Amino acid sequence: MQIRIDKAGMLSTVQDLGRPGYLSQGVPVSGAMDRLSARIANQALGNDMHAAVIEFAYGGAVFRAERDLLIAYSGEGALLEADSRHLPSDRPIFVPKGTEIRLMDTSKGCHTYLAIAGGWDVPEVLESRSTYLPAGIGGVQGRALCKGDVLKAADTPSARTRQLFNRLISDAINYPNWGIARWLLLPADRRVVRIVPAQEFTWFEGQSVVDFLSAPFRITPQSNRMGYRLEGPPMRSRTKRELLSTAVVPGTVQVTGDGKLILLMADSQTTGGYPRIAQIAAVDMPLCAQFKPGDEIFFREISRNDAEKLYLHQEERLKKLSLAWGMDERMNL
Amino acid sequence: MDLLSEFAETFTIYSLCEYAVTLEFDDEIAAKTLDRIVRFNTQLNEHPFDGFRTTVPAYTTLSVFFDPIQVMQSSQLRGINCFQRVSDYLKELRYMPGKTAAYPSNAVTIPICYGGEFGPDLDEVAHRNGLTPAEVVQQHSTALYHVYLIGFTPGFPYLGGLPQQLATPRKPTPRPLVPHGSVGIAGKQTGIYPQDTPGGWQIIGRTPLPLFDATNRPPARLKAGDQVVFQPISPEQFYTNS
Numbered sequence: 001m002q003i004r005i006d007k008a009g010m011l012s013t014v015q016d017l018g019r020p021g022y023l024s025q026g027v028p029v030s031g032a033m034d035r036l037s038a039r040i041a042n043q044a045l046g047n048d049m050h051a052a053v054i055e056f057a058y059g060g061a062v063f064r065a066e067r068d069l070l071i072a073y074s075g076e077g078a079l080l081e082a083d084s085r086h087l088p089s090d091r092p093i094f095v096p097k098g099t100e101i102r103l104m105d106t107s108k109g110c111h112t113y114l115a116i117a118g119g120w121d122v123p124e125v126l127e128s129r130s131t132y133l134p135a136g137i138g139g140v141q142g143r144a145l146c147k148g149d150v151l152k153a154a155d156t157p158s159a160r161t162r163q164l165f166n167r168l169i170s171d172a173i174n175y176p177n178w179g180i181a182r183w184l185l186l187p188a189d190r191r192v193v194r195i196v197p198a199q200e201f202t203w204f205e206g207q208s209v210v211d212f213l214s215a216p217f218r219i220t221p222q223s224n225r226m227g228y229r230l231e232g233p234p235m236r237s238r239t240k241r242e243l244l245s246t247a248v249v250p251g252t253v254q255v256t257g258d259g260k261l262i263l264l265m266a267d268s269q270t271t272g273g274y275p276r277i278a279q280i281a282a283v284d285m286p287l288c289a290q291f292k293p294g295d296e297i298f299f300r301e302i303s304r305n306d307a308e309k310l311y312l313h314q315e316e317r318l319k320k321l322s323l324a325w326g327m328d329e330r331m332n333l
Numbered sequence: 334m335d336l337l338s339e340f341a342e343t344f345t346i347y348s349l350c351e352y353a354v355t356l357e358f359d360d361e362i363a364a365k366t367l368d369r370i371v372r373f374n375t376q377l378n379e380h381p382f383d384g385f386r387t388t389v390p391a392y393t394t395l396s397v398f399f400d401p402i403q404v405m406q407s408s409q410l411r412g413i414n415c416f417q418r419v420s421d422y423l424k425e426l427r428y429m430p431g432k433t434a435a436y437p438s439n440a441v442t443i444p445i446c447y448g449g450e451f452g453p454d455l456d457e458v459a460h461r462n463g464l465t466p467a468e469v470v471q472q473h474s475t476a477l478y479h480v481y482l483i484g485f486t487p488g489f490p491y492l493g494g495l496p497q498q499l500a501t502p503r504k505p506t507p508r509p510l511v512p513h514g515s516v517g518i519a520g521k522q523t524g525i526y527p528q529d530t531p532g533g534w535q536i537i538g539r540t541p542l543p544l545f546d547a548t549n550r551p552p553a554r555l556k557a558g559d560q561v562v563f564q565p566i567s568p569e570q571f572y573t574n575s
Contacts, residue, residue: 020398023389025545025553026483026527125547135487135528137547199347199355244362245484245491247389247396249350271391271484282351304348308401308414311351315402 001116001153002066005145009061009103011225014120014139014151015113015266016052019128023270029250030130030138033225033266034111034289037075040180041115043322044072044091046160051119052129054145056112059105066150069095070117070165074182076109076290082173091179094168109290117165118157132267133225185317186286191295193284194302194310198252200243200275208235208259212277216296217261223293225267230297234259235277248272251280251288253299263288281307283314342373342427344395346420352386354419355396362392362493367481370395371438371558373427380429382422383407390557391482392491397423440560443525443540445474445516446571451539458501458518458535469537470565472496478523478561488527488545488553492561495523507533514539514575516563527553541566541575 005012015038018031032038032055039049059078072092073080080087081102087093095101103112122129122139131139140149157165168174187194201209217232235255247270248254254262254274263280264272265288280288281302291297302310344356356373359366370390377388377397384403389396401415412418447470448455459466478494485491495518503519508531511517515526517534526532527544544554555561566574 021387022487022552023387023398024483024556025487025551026485026489027487027552126552134530135545135547137487196348196350199349244360244392244394245482246391246394247349247353247355249353251350269485270389271482279350304416305414308351308416311401312405 001069001118003063003069003116003151004066005061005063005147005149005151006100007060007062008145008147008149009056009058011057012061012145013055013131013133014052014122014145015055015130016119016128017050018130018266019126019138022126023247026270027126027135028132028226028267028270030132030225030267031128032111032113032130032289034075034113034286036185036286037111037182037289038113038115039318040090040182040185041072041074041113042119043318044074044180045070045115045117046158046164047115047117047119048158049322051115051154052122054114054120054151056103056114057110059103061103061145063101065095065097065099065101068097068169069099069153070161070168071095071114073112073114074180075112076106077112078103079106080104080112080114085173087173088175088179090182091175092164092168094165094170094174096170096172099173110292111289116153117161118154121152121154134267180321185314187284190287190290192298192300193287194281194307195253195278195299196281196302196304196307198276198279200255201277203237203239203241203275204255204277205236205238208233211235213299213301216298219291219293219295219297221293223291225265227262227264227268228288228291230261230263232261235261237275243273243275245271245273248276249279251282251285252276253278253280265289279307281310283307283310342369344373346423348416349396351415352401353396353398354416354423355394356423357394359393362481364479364493366393367479367493367558374557376426376429377423380426382419383409389482389484391484438558438560439556440562441555442562442564443542444566444570444574445538445540445563446566446568447473447538449568451568451571452516452537454504454517454535455537458499458537461501462498464498469499472499473523473537474563474565476562478563480555480557480559480561482557483553483555485524486526486528486530487547488555490524490544490553490555490559490561492523492525493521495521497521499523501535503533504535507531508536511536512539514541514544516540539571541571 136142211233410418
């Protein structure tokens with residue numbers, strides 16, 4: 001299976017679930033901004049959850065099937081269209097050779113993930129296929145996709161993937177009438193992000209803490225895969241203390257010297273010296289990955305224990321989903 | 334009082350996120366703290382717990398990353414949640430006899446071409462500290478440094494041990510591009526930029542030695558705990574070596 005990129009879109013990179021093993025070397029974890037959507041796109045094809053996907057920011061990209069394809073996509077940055085016909089997300093889709101597929105903007109979110117049967121075949125760098133642009137590693141030659149790039153699928157699909165392909169193969173675009181109910185894995189209120197107070201939470205004035213947990217914060221255009229700058233009431237410190245650089249992770253909310261918030265994302269640096277007011281609950285990071293400049297969000301406090309329970313519960317649901325997916329006789333293809 | 338406690342390492346533990354905790358050993362930078370962190374890190378890597386993934390040493394902290402699913406499934410770990418299970422293990426590990434005699438630290442010599450196009454801020458650092466550029470080079474290249482942490486960008490070493498006379502504040506406005514290999518000073522720290530990145534440190538020289546190569550294992554040339562000395566080289570030597 002093979003595609004050619006005809007239009008690259010705003011920022012398109014190959015990602016997987018990242019390279020967590022080299023944090024002590026200063027290498028960011030990287031990987032898909034919205035890990036949930038990346039995993040669902042892979043799961044819909046019977047791929048390993050670590051298989052490489054293409055991450056698209058917004059719509060605009062166009063690609064052509066140079067061979068027959070079995071693809072799936074998930075996320076909220078774009079809808080896929082072929083021959084002016086909308087393709088449903090979160091399910092396997094057979095695409096015959098020669099088809100042109102366009103990513104059409106939605107106003108909903110930012111990132112969309114394209115998985116292919118077997119995963120995209122790019123070399124592993126430090127045990128991951130994720131692109132990390134600042135160091136030029138991973139993905140396609142360490143860079144964003146360009147017009148003319150040809151991407152192939154790894155030719156080692158799982159038995160489940162081969163089975164799906166054989167059932168869906170046809171002369172035209174073909175997909176089953178079921179899909180993964182991604183929205184069931186996300187909270188209903190998409191503007192509220194749950195946080196756990198971080199280690200320096202108590203460094204801030206009472207009014208700042210009240211503002212933090214009640215006022216809206218706006219995503220600014222100074223936002224990228226490393227992090228988002230947020231606009232809102234200033235956070236004032238009660239102390240002159242300075243933090244010595246220590247580990248930070250995606251989801252860490254830092255407060256800069258002028259009281260502004262930075263929400264660290266997938267390409268977050270590994271250590272930072274700004275005080276940390278909060279840590280986003282890991283289960284809400286997929287929501288954050290879909291925010292766009294101009295979006296207004298609110299923070300709601302939960303306990304560390306609750307954040308951990310939510311995480312374990314989410315993983316349990318994803319595991320059950322993949323087991324259910326294996327029982328294909330009942331899937332009524 | 335615990336009989337063993339006077340021999341045991343002391344630290345406080347806080348949760349960093351669902352899949353990491355941070356151990357805080359002290360609240361100020363000190364060579365002794367670095368030594369304790371490196372020793373405990375070695376100890377932990379020799380005695381990993383179920384689900385242990387990796388660690389990130391920093392100035393006064395060691396962050397420990399794990400897989401929450403494996404931690405909860407482990408029969409080795411006890412406790413009602415991940416934080417408790419991992420914290421209890423790490424507290425117990427303090428009492429486990431380790432190979433405390435030696436830990437694998439390296440002494441690395443890094444060649445630097447000081448001043449000129451390689452070190453555009455050498456004169457400013459000299460001027461601010463009432464020294465001549467030659468004196469800055471002499472002091473910077475005769476001190477012994479310790480790598481406190483690797484962070485900021487892949488392979489970037491934060492070095493402690495800068496002679497006090499050389500301490501210089503960061504530039505008020507960061508440069509949009511600092512060439513890779515540049516050696517800088519920020520306050521009491523010195524460090525080396527492994528990639529071309531924006532940066533606000535005072536650049537006094539540049540090394541031809543690559544500090545990060547994704548095809549090497551480990552990819553970073555230096556690690557926390559390593560000792561570093563700088564050796565002045567000429568521009569000719571710089572170009573021959575790069």
